[in-house]
Amino acid sequence: MKKTLKLSKTSKGNFATYGMVILAYAILQFLGSNAVREGGLLSPTLRGQLVPICAYVVMALSLNLTVGILGELSLGHAGFMSVGAFSGTIAAIALQNTIPAGGPRLLIAMVIGAAFATVAGILIGIPVLRLNGDYLAIVTLAFGEIIKSLITNLYVGKDANGLHFSFITNNMRLGEGGQMLLNGPMGINGINKISTFTAGFVLILIALFVIFNLVNSRSGRAIMALRDNRIAAESVGIPVTKYKMMAFVTSAALAGSAGALFALGQNSLISTKFDFNTSILVLVFVVLGGLGRMWGSIIAAAALTILPEALRQFSDYRMLVYAIVLILVMLATNNPTLKGFFAKLFRKPEEVETGKGGEGK
Amino acid sequence: MKNRTLALLLTGAMLAGALAGCGGGAAESKAPAESQAPAESAAPAESSAPAATGSVFKLGGTGPLTGGAAIYGNAAKAGAEIAVEEINAMGGDIQFELKYEDDTHDAEKAVNAYNTLKGWGMQIFLGSVTSTPCVATSQEANADKTFLLTPSASSTDVLGGVANPLTGTVDVPRKDTAFQMCFMDPNQGSASAQYIFDQKLGTKVGVIYKNDDVYSTGIYNSFAAKAEELGLEVVSTTTFTEDTQTDFSVQISDAKDNGADLLFLPMYYQPASLILSQCKSAGYAPKFFGVDGMDGILTLDGFDVTLAEGVMLLTPFNSDATDDATKSFVEKYKAKMGEVPNQFAADNYDCVYAIYNALKAAGATADMSNEELCNALIGQFTTMTFDGLTGEGMTWTADGAVSKSPKGMVIENGAYVGMD
16 A cells, blocks of 8 residues: 555655656747737847757756665766767758758767667677776776867768768868768767757656656666665665666667757857866756756756856856856755755655655654 | 754855855946946046946957856956947047856856856947857857857857868858857868868877867867878877876877878967877977967966977967057056967957957947947948958958957967067
């Protein structure tokens, strides 16, 4: 009896998260439409940020799967985003004449981005997820840097004969109608923006659906058992590497599709964009939102993407204010007094009693 | 728990302090003619405000005002501010209101900054200061039909429509509204190779360039293509990246072992200053040849100027020039920023004046839409001739590229001296 009650609470939470995303989408769409006012109520800055916000939300969700659910630290998540971004964008540009419609092309780009990131995730996961301890953190850190260097030195061109590649030095000679798709350190320029806010919204829903269903499945329970006590989980016969791979590769695939979404919403792309700082930024979203808490990741990613732009009026003090707000939020979300206050607001009376008891005075 | 609450209160107090501290700045920056650091600009802004019976054009720009490349962004911003103050003080029909937004040398942030300027009502765009962000913002400006004149973003992709020197393909279509005040990367690279070849500065050339940087790679590519065409012998080509730009021992010993007697350094001056000092400690003394990014090396904090003795560079601006315009600009810049202006500041100063001249000649008024202004300015830019700090008789083609001759400079006794 109790078990069914608890389960329904989880699904309630999940549905609340879906509802939050849908509501936010509906409000933003309404504010951005001409129905309210000519040109909408959203500032040009926020309007331009809608697609990046969606991409960062998916990044935070996917990293939360690795860090919060699987309990492994990944410091190179931007590497997967980079793989997805570049493979997806190259595919989108190469298919420009074959599939002129933006929507299907974006879908193909996201699938290709996810596929390449999956391959990268499997390649890294096979050796590393067999190890114990913090090795994944170190290897993913190195992976992010390797991807950055590889793409900086990669040249991709296209002409009537198909795709051409060269590495380190660009020695390709393209025929009539040729075009450089990826130009080494100059990256990809002149991208036609085909990502839309709606596509980003759908991707967030897909990511949530995949993660919630994975977590609430038999496999998900095995993954969380591994996180909580690896030895105990192994002793009851859970194959460690298999379940770790499952979570890690899913996370990589989602990051790859987020990368494609992000890249196709920008008009130029260079590999140094996806550096260690970007990985840490996504990790900050996850930690700020709460480990394993998906709705927290969504809010944190959206808020921390908008915040630096919203603080522009403080000009030189902008990043100082940003840092202080960050510290403030971290402290506030961990403050027992505030937590108790919010718990009282949102929970039923009898639950508050147990909630208080759990905190230990 | 007590400690946590205390920490929370303290951070809250810090935030309140920071907000109060810059609250004044935010309010003052709404002064009509200027939106910059309030203390210095408040006075000229007020004095020029009454003259604003004419048209006040909203001029915007993005640049790295914080972060690793902030030195370029702040220099360019100060250059534009000086020009705007001068123009507003003249009190003619054309007045400017200038706003700079920070892009931290990142394309994504630059687009956000551009959108913020758009929300502010920017009519004419001074582009982005550095190449990577400007490639992104120029595409946005072109889509919005807003005129763009960048002081220093020299990549070909800023303008578009320029053939890739290695493959001969045009990868980015021409962005019609984009113009440059600086030399384009390929022109610098091929001009450098031509100059070295013509003046017989070296027989064996070594090159060190930054291969994860748009600017450095762009110059290198065209240098390599031109050197091959001329038969200039390049004996050593080595690279570095953002993460490895502190230790150059491998690159230097490679050039030394291959007997390079001239080192070509297409990069900004911070890594170049390290290469100079590390060459000295390695006992290697080739000739050094730089490009416009090398300009500013003499004003770098803590840099021993004797190291730069004999360094040659191609730059459009010489702060030691004796003409009145340069003298007055250098004086104002020193009063404002406390240092000698570099080429970035001078280029942006010229940008504002070029736009001013063009607006004046076109008889433009501030109530025109961005697109009308843009068409009027394109018409003027492709036909007018402009004399500025960074060159005389500059002209622009419909490609957006400027035509002005680079000045070969050599550093002697801690100052630039013309080479010709």
